[in-house]
Amino acid sequence: MKRIIVVATLILLYNTVFAQSDRHDLHFDKLATQWDEAVPLGNGILGALVWQKADHLRFSLDRADLWDMRPMKGLHRKEFSYQWVIDQVNKKDYKPVQQLLDGPYDHEPAPSKIPGGALELNTKDWGGVTSVHLSLKNALCKVTWANGTRMETFVSANKPVGWFKFQNLQGEFDPQLIAPKYQGQVKISGDPVGGDDLSRLGYKQGTIKRNGNRVTYHQEGWNGFSYDIAVEWKKIDNTTIEGVWSISSQYPEQKPVKNAIEIVQQTVPKSFDTELNTHTSWWKDFWGKSALHVPDSLLEKQWYLEQYKFGSLARQDAPPISLQGVWTADNGRLPPWKGDFHHDLNTQLSYWPAYSSNHLDLAMGYINHLEQNKANYKRYTKLYFNSEGLAVPGVTTLDGTEMGGWIQYALSPTVSSWLGQHYYLQWRYSMDREFLKNKAYPWLKQTAVFLENITLKDDKGHRKLKISSSPEINDNDITAWFLQNTNYDLALMKSTFKTASELAGELGLKKEAAHWAKIFAEFDDYALTAKGELMFSPTMAYNQSHRHFSHMMAIHPLGLIKWEDGPRAQSIIKNSIGLLDSIGPDYWCGYSYAWLANMKARAKDGNGAAKDLQIFARAFCSINSFHLNGDQTKSGLSKFHYRPFTLEGNFAFAAGLQEMLLQSYAGFIEIMPAVPEGWQNLSFENLRTEGAFLVSANKVDGKIAEVKVISEKRNTTSLKLPFKTYTIASNKGFIVKNGPDGFLKLTGEPGGILILKTKIK
Numbered sequence: 088m089k090r091i092i093v094v095a096t097l098i099l100l101y102n103t104v105f106a107q108s109d110r111h112d113l114h115f116d117k118l119a120t121q122w123d124e125a126v127p128l129g130n131g132i133l134g135a136l137v138w139q140k141a142d143h144l145r146f147s148l149d150r151a152d153l154w155d156m157r158p159m160k161g162l163h164r165k166e167f168s169y170q171w172v173i174d175q176v177n178k179k180d181y182k183p184v185q186q187l188l189d190g191p192y193d194h195e196p197a198p199s200k201i202p203g204g205a206l207e208l209n210t211k212d213w214g215g216v217t218s219v220h221l222s223l224k225n226a227l228c229k230v231t232w233a234n235g236t237r238m239e240t241f242v243s244a245n246k247p248v249g250w251f252k253f254q255n256l257q258g259e260f261d262p263q264l265i266a267p268k269y270q271g272q273v274k275i276s277g278d279p280v281g282g283d284d285l286s287r288l289g290y291k292q293g294t295i296k297r298n299g300n301r302v303t304y305h306q307e308g309w310n311g312f313s314y315d316i317a318v319e320w321k322k323i324d325n326t327t328i329e330g331v332w333s334i335s336s337q338y339p340e341q342k343p344v345k346n347a348i349e350i351v352q353q354t355v356p357k358s359f360d361t362e363l364n365t366h367t368s369w370w371k372d373f374w375g376k377s378a379l380h381v382p383d384s385l386l387e388k389q390w391y392l393e394q395y396k397f398g399s400l401a402r403q404d405a406p407p408i409s410l411q412g413v414w415t416a417d418n419g420r421l422p423p424w425k426g427d428f429h430h431d432l433n434t435q436l437s438y439w440p441a442y443s444s445n446h447l448d449l450a451m452g453y454i455n456h457l458e459q460n461k462a463n464y465k466r467y468t469k470l471y472f473n474s475e476g477l478a479v480p481g482v483t484t485l486d487g488t489e490m491g492g493w494i495q496y497a498l499s500p501t502v503s504s505w506l507g508q509h510y511y512l513q514w515r516y517s518m519d520r521e522f523l524k525n526k527a528y529p530w531l532k533q534t535a536v537f538l539e540n541i542t543l544k545d546d547k548g549h550r551k552l553k554i555s556s557s558p559e560i561n562d563n564d565i566t567a568w569f570l571q572n573t574n575y576d577l578a579l580m581k582s583t584f585k586t587a588s589e590l591a592g593e594l595g596l597k598k599e600a601a602h603w604a605k606i607f608a609e610f611d612d613y614a615l616t617a618k619g620e621l622m623f624s625p626t627m628a629y630n631q632s633h634r635h636f637s638h639m640m641a642i643h644p645l646g647l648i649k650w651e652d653g654p655r656a657q658s659i660i661k662n663s664i665g666l667l668d669s670i671g672p673d674y675w676c677g678y679s680y681a682w683l684a685n686m687k688a689r690a691k692d693g694n695g696a697a698k699d700l701q702i703f704a705r706a707f708c709s710i711n712s713f714h715l716n717g718d719q720t721k722s723g724l725s726k727f728h729y730r731p732f733t734l735e736g737n738f739a740f741a742a743g744l745q746e747m748l749l750q751s752y753a754g755f756i757e758i759m760p761a762v763p764e765g766w767q768n769l770s771f772e773n774l775r776t777e778g779a780f781l782v783s784a785n786k787v788d789g790k791i792a793e794v795k796v797i798s799e800k801r802n803t804t805s806l807k808l809p810f811k812t813y814t815i816a817s818n819k820g821f822i823v824k825n826g827p828d829g830f831l832k833l834t835g836e837p838g839g840i841l842i843l844k845t846k847i848k
Contacts, residue, residue: 134413476537798835
């Protein structure tokens with residue numbers, strides 16, 4: 088009887104797009120009392136954190152494009168030159184580089200992301216909070232107090248407003264807008280993790296005005312930038328209030344946007360319930376894109392929370408996900424690492440799950456941002472590298488301007504290569520030929536032009552950078568520069584020329600494809616120890632616990648060394664992962680565990696991948712699921728015990744679980760390639776593969792019972808058969824042929840559906 092129930096449950100989950108279950112929701116019996124444990128709400132451009140500060144309900148309000156965009160003071164000088172840095176390295180006189188190019192990031196308060204403000208309501212007389220609930224299915228937060236007051240609030244999924252409704256209110260409704268403290272004591276910490284006092288920005292304190300049921304806040308920033316917050320409410324009956332809030336930003340050289348005051352005036356006459364229905368429809372569509380069920384409740388819930396955060400942060404027409412997205416620290420200080428765009432890991436990891444979870448539309452916000460800033464990147468490429476082509480700073484402002492910092496990484500020559508992989512993935516998972524022609528290949532081509540220009544051949548004929556680095560090995564010391572290619576830079580450069588050649592060939596550009604293939608062949612092999620372990624560089628083995636697995640880029644995410652390539656590749660992968668584990672996690676962050684889980688999934692190690700994901704979810708996340716970088720359990724999983732909130736670890740986690748369930752990077756589709764032996768019953772629906780296929784599968788009593796493949800475009804793929812015998816239960820629009828042993832060759836028409844089944848005894 089138990090087995091029948093399990094099978095029936097999995098069939099139900101498999102044959103319908105999973106309805107979002109409340110078992111994945113956040114439930115608390117009180118509001119958080121600090122911002123990084125708050126209930127998060129967002130829509131890519133606006134965000135709110137709902138928590139309690141002293142006796143007040145607090146909404147920390149944020150907007151993605153609130154930025155102090157002043158140039159980094161002291162950075163752009165005659166020494167701002169790649170060649171000057173090379174000369175200083177060769178002279179072994181590196182202190183001037185640290186002072187002139189590294190120093191400004193630590194010493195200057197801006198450029199930086201800045202917080203918006205807060206909305207507060209005195210709840211002292213309401214009694215304690217008895218219930219807090221974040222419903223993932225419709226991104227709705229509900230809070231109940233002991234005196235019966237109830238609140239519902241959401242940030243509209245597709246409009247620049249947040250809504251709130253209070254019921255059973257007793258007494259006056261008197262919300263207060265709280266401005267960030269831009270005036271006050273200056274606290275110079277010099278600590279980019281802890282941040283700095285907001286007063287260092289030097290703003291004149293903004294103005295707050297009240298007019299009946301409306302409160303507004305206007306803040307002037309640097310060089311004509313300003314932003315406005317407005318909140319307005321209406322009385323529905325004697326005990327019910329509905330209201331809205333919005334934030335608008337204005338930059339002097341950009342087209343004006345609708346002011347927050349005008350937005351709330353036009354929105355408040357509408358109905359909370361009607362707008363909630365529209366908002367809920369967006370989330371219903373979002374959750375309908377893909378789903379999964381695994382027999383580990385911790386991992387399953389964390390995955391749904393990561394999907395929720397991605398849906399709250401990513402939009403095509405909004406800035407991409409920065410370090411904190413739309414949840415900038417609300418602690419009176421600048422956000423950790425200035426809340427900027429870190430392209431040496433953070434933005435990249437944040438979009439890893441978008442592809443196979445079938446959210447390509449939301450991933451386009453990342454691509455659109457890079458496209459919009461290409462002219463600025465080319466200015467930087469010419470200024471710093473004195474080269475044509477395309478380079479991107481590793482640490483940037485909202486418009487892509489360089490910010491400096493540890494320049495081995497903040498001004499690394501291979502940043503545009505890693506970003507180029509996301510163009511490649513967007514193409515491979517969508518097979519959108521217009522995107523290939525107009526965006527993907529142009530980006531890879533310009534990156535290849537740049538790298539060809541700045542590399543040279545050594546005495547063995549191998550192409551190399553004059554100086555190379557590996558994030559973030561040896562920090563910003565002169566020893567962080569290597570005179571031979573690091574495996575990090577090498578893998579990224581090889582990836583650029585390999586994919587540039589592939590995409591040129593796809594477009595019929597034979598000469599360009601041949602040229603890029605020729606350059607690709609000029610690079611040396613990866614540096615390995617005598618035991619076949621990937622090294623940082625030919626002169627430095629992996630000899631220290633380190634958070635950034637930069638030396639293993641060729642394994643993941645680039646897939647240049649693949650398990651499927653055979654014994655030598657498998658030996659390199661196993662040995663390199665084994666070395667990581669043996670040296671240990673003393674100086675890992677949470678994202679290190681999430682990244683390692685992805686690599687172990689590529690190595691078909693389901694037990695190892697699941698264990699690392701469990702550690703991440705259990706030890707490195709706040710109660711609201713935010714990744715806090717350090718080991719919050721202080722149980723020996725890392726010597727970092729701090730708690731700066733950044734998002735990349737969250738999304739690398741989601742990608743890791745997806746990688747366990749479905750892989751297609753090796754040129755074929757593999758079902759559940761890395762699940763633990765104990766996972767006997769599981770399923771997933773509509774995960775996306777390269778080639779623009781959607782795949783669903785379920786496993787019952789340890790055996791894969793059914794596989795469904797949908798073809799989005801006219802295309803061919805191979806499926807590694809997950810069972811020995813099967814029947815074609817349904818076929819519409821597919822040509823199915825036997826391939827090599829254990830594989831099927833599938834050719835699908837747009838909208839084609841193929842279902843394969845096997846008998847479960």
